[in-house]
Amino acid sequence: MFVQYPNHIRKKNHQIVSYGNRGMDLENLLNLSNSYYENSNIALIYKKPTPIGVVDVHYSPKGKVIDKAFFKAPSTLDYNGLYRGKYIEFEAKETKCKTSFPLHNIHPHQIKHIKNVIHHGGIVFLIIKINLQIYLLDGDLFLHYIRTHQRKSIPFSYISENGYLIKEKIDPPLDYLSVVDQIYFGGKL
């Protein structure tokens, strides 16, 4: 499992200065948060390994080594797991575009998958970093947008009005499960 702790810079006088999570990318924030959730016995949520197609391998004393392989397109979302007895699945994306979230970020088979997760009673959402802010957008509200609009992107205003802002903090760096509590366990939706 990938674990990376916040950067610390040790100054000459041995005082430790924490630069916290400033500038850390969304995937790192989520991996750190998921490690925190697992270690604190709160949830079991993992990033799925990117599926690869292996072409060639050879055997070394340390085990099998891949000599040639390629990345496959994912047909599900990046993260899934178990929280409060419920199945959770989500995709995390950052965009540099400030006014909208381009929909080419989400593959058509992933859209179908979001529908399927809802159908089978799971919790499904997107975590979108846009305009230096991080939002959780419920899967059903995401599907609603693409059903009712013929656009290639979701405007920032739709995300900020219908999504829930996730605040960055220390532990976990991105406490998205407190937002999940509000939306899916607190009756706000």
Next chain:
Amino acid sequence: MFVQYPNHIRKKNHQIVSYGNRGMDLENLLNLSNSYYENSNIALIYKKPTPIGVVDVHYSPKGKVIDKAFFKAPSTLDYNGLYRGKYIEFEAKETKCKTSFPLHNIHPHQIKHIKNVIHHGGIVFLIIKINLQIYLLDGDLFLHYIRTHQRKSIPFSYISENGYLIKEKIDPPLDYLSVVDQIYFGGKL
């Protein structure tokens, strides 16, 4: 997603003789069954890609190509997903040993993970092919055995007495969810 259909051999008189799933390995049976479950809108269950550590890549016109990588040890179980609103996770193993299931097949961090899935309210089990039979062994009964015995393997008798036999059929080739229905939704446990 991997899909493989049962082998058919076309005889000279054009009659199609199906050899069904005879000799198909457990992973193929499960992948076929999971495709069936997804296409029939019954469940969403996937084999997780084996995690790899990528060492070198290069870029070709068709995309990124991995030139060197190695397989990592998994810290969770091989399959997870969503069925009837519930989180499901399991490991599938075959053994050629007829009298017992060697416990080195399950890593210590996977044993910890099974405990965690139970703690968080998920359904977790092993599917074990032993003696040409396929059994579903509930995670809690698996943990019970290793808690109460200092042995390096689980005897076949424990698996056949405490596990549930999964029968091979045509569609899906391995209908383990009908056994899940009995155990986790029918109140037999």
